[in-house]
Amino acid sequence: MMASALLAGSALALSACVASLAVGAAGMAARGVAGTPTNNEQAHPAAATDCSTRASHYGKVSIIDVEQRSPSKIVVWGTADDGKQRRSFECSYGTKITGFKLRPIASPR
Numbered sequence: 001m002m003a004s005a006l007l008a009g010s011a012l013a014l015s016a017c018v019a020s021l022a023v024g025a026a027g028m029a030a031r032g033v034a035g036t037p038t039n040n041e042q043a044h045p046a047a048a049t050d051c052s053t054r055a056s057h058y059g060k061v062s063i064i065d066v067e068q069r070s071p072s073k074i075v076v077w078g079t080a081d082d083g084k085q086r087r088s089f090e091c092s093y094g095t096k097i098t099g100f101k102l103r104p105i106a107s108p109r
Contacts, residue, residue, distance in 0.1 A: 039071040040094060051076040051091035054100055058087055073098075079105070 040047075044066050052061045059082030067075050076091040085104060092099035 038095075040074060041068055041071075043074060043093065043095070044068070047074040047076050047091070047093035050097055051089070051093060051100070052078070054091060054097060055080045055089045055102075058082060058089075058102065059085075 048063055048066050052063060055061045055078060058080035061078055061080050063076060063078040065077045067077075069075050072094055074093040076089075076093060078089055078091075080087050080089060080102075086107075088103050088105055090099075090101045091097060
């Protein structure tokens, strides 16, 4: 009686372990299909230049920061000032500009 209860408990624990292994294998397969992102850390100067060029349509550009967010994503922050209005921008960059947000900066009162 005791042996069958022990066997049943072991089978239950083993089935949970097998399920966990299956989930882990599925996750690894999904990551493998997605591939490893290309590291673009060397692209900081190109990101800053391209994002500055894009922002220059809105005035004189000042870069505030360039940050490596992930192996394949660089974010550039800065301001553009045309003398009438000052705006901030956030520019996402992979191997080219993938996103650009422009926001007005409220003038001091």
